[in-house]
Amino acid sequence: MRVHLGSDHAGLELKEHLLNWLADHGHEAVDHGPFVYDAVDDYPVFCLRAAEAVAADQQDGVSALGVVVGGSGNGEQMAANKVKGVRSALVWSEETAVLAREHNDANVISVGGRMHTVEDMTRFVEVFLGTEFTGEERHVRRIGMLADYEKTGNLPPLPASALGHGPDQG
Template structure:
């Protein structure tokens, strides 16, 4: 699977760790930065291009990282077609994929050990969307709102 990944300084070391683990697990990784540690960099610079790449690359998934993961999730969700979920446990990663067909997972580098982060990421990547009608219907409602600015009538 192709995996897009991005972070700012706050999770730079975690990104480097995850890239190595992803490659070892056989994933094709596209690293959108940061390329080096810079305490003054800004997460939108890296996260938004990463999210855009996920949308432009059907079948791929994305990982965005920051100190808490909150801002990174918010930035990724500004990209049309992205469903980014902040996951702080494997259970949330599973539900994000199964129920919401999330295509980007956001994690806080200051919130998890490297091993906890790897477990969340590997769970996210390994969990398929359930395809259940109720979940697909809800995703379609959100997608319709995203494109039209109006909730569809049910």
């Protein structure tokens, strides 16, 4: 599988580790930077490129996922989620890595390089890459709502159980 990686300075060490780990485990790792340590670099530069590459590969029928890495992973996830067609999940445990794939069909994960050991984060990536989307109807429906909103900007309709109970009801 092709795996696109991007990070910031706080995630550089983990990204470098993952490049080698991925290659050792038969994956094609694509490094979108940074390539040198710069304490004031800007994570969107690298994470947007990694996420765009995942979306482009998947649109072309290439089996690809992505990993973005920062100090906490929060900003990197936000950046990745700005790319059309990307569903990026912040992962902090094996369980969140599994659920990101099984329930959300996440195609990018974000991990915090300052939050966990290299061994733990490598395991999160391994679990993410080895987990398949379940394809259950409820998950497909929810992902479809997100994709429709991404395309049209129109909110999904409220369910009957919510009618008359929210700000959409004037």
